[in-house]
Amino acid sequence: MKFFVDTADVGEVRSLAEAGLVDGVTTNPSLVAKTGRRLAEVIAEICAVTPGPVSAEVTATDFEGMLAEGRHLRRIAPNVAVKVPLTEAGLRACRTLAEEGAQVNVTLCFSPAQALLAAKAGATFVSPFVGRLDDIAADGMQLIADIVTIFRNYPHLRTEVLVASIRHPMHLVQAAKLGAHVATLPPAVIRQLLRHPLTDRGLEAFLADWKKTGQSIL
Ligand code: E4P
Numbered sequence: 001m002k003f004f005v006d007t008a009d010v011g012e013v014r015s016l017a018e019a020g021l022v023d024g025v026t027t028n029p030s031l032v033a034k035t036g037r038r039l040a041e042v043i044a045e046i047c048a049v050t051p052g053p054v055s056a057e058v059t060a061t062d063f064e065g066m067l068a069e070g071r072h073l074r075r076i077a078p079n080v081a082v083k084v085p086l087t088e089a090g091l092r093a094c095r096t097l098a099e100e101g102a103q104v105n106v107t108l109c110f111s112p113a114q115a116l117l118a119a120k121a122g123a124t125f126v127s128p129f130v131g132r133l134d135d136i137a138a139d140g141m142q143l144i145a146d147i148v149t150i151f152r153n154y155p156h157l158r159t160e161v162l163v164a165s166i167r168h169p170m171h172l173v174q175a176a177k178l179g180a181h182v183a184t185l186p187p188a189v190i191r192q193l194l195r196h197p198l199t200d201r202g203l204e205a206f207l208a209d210w211k212k213t214g215q216s217i218l
Contacts, residue, residue, distance in 0.1 A: 002052070005184070005186075006025075006027075022052075026054075053103050053124070055082075063092045066090065081102070081105045083127075094118065099122070114126075119154075124160065126159050130144060130164070130167075163175040169189060172193065
């Protein structure tokens with residue numbers, strides 16, 4: 001399973017990339033707005049420290065506007081993936097950009113039928129939002145299960161399921177059990193994955209015992 005980081009904070013991406021925990025990055029207009037910085041600058045810096053695709057989202061809502069913005073975003077760096085919303089214009093833009101060789105991430109997916117449409121439009125990734133479904137008392141993970149099943153039924157569809165709106169480690173674990181291709185995780189959730197109280201307690205005990213021996217390895 002690939003791990004993308006869901007942030008527009010360049011410092012966070014850099015430090016997680018140095019730890020080898022980043023296969024790609026996803027941003028959205030809200031995340032970029034939080035930085036208070038220019039989109040093009042942020043995306044260029046993130047692309048320079050990220051080995052894989054970096055999703056940068058269009059903000060136009062019409063086909064021509066999305067196309068123009070998508071082409072512009074692609075010029076920032078070769079690893080930019082153009083993110084378009086799951087609307088009719090977005091799917092049209094997805095098809096055209098994909099035919100031009102762009103990686104396209106179709107975002108704001110909330111149903112299996114929408115995911116199938118994104119795949120038929122040639123999306124590289126489709127982003128179902130699990131947390132936002134859970135927030136309205138729907139079952140976000142059931143959506144992932146349904147999409148994974150549908151895509152497995154039609155192996156010619158090359159679109160990867162990119163689980164988005166992840167809020168806690170169990171979302172990640174459940175998505176991985178279902179066989180989703182990618183998870184995009186807020187930096188805080190990546191750090192939560194790492195920690196376990198028994199790891200901390202175990203390490204403390206090993207080091208205390210080792211100290212009693214008076215030895216040093218080097
Ligand atoms: C990813 O591409 C999305 O932008 C992101 O996961 C949305 O997460 P949120 O629902 O926590 O805002």
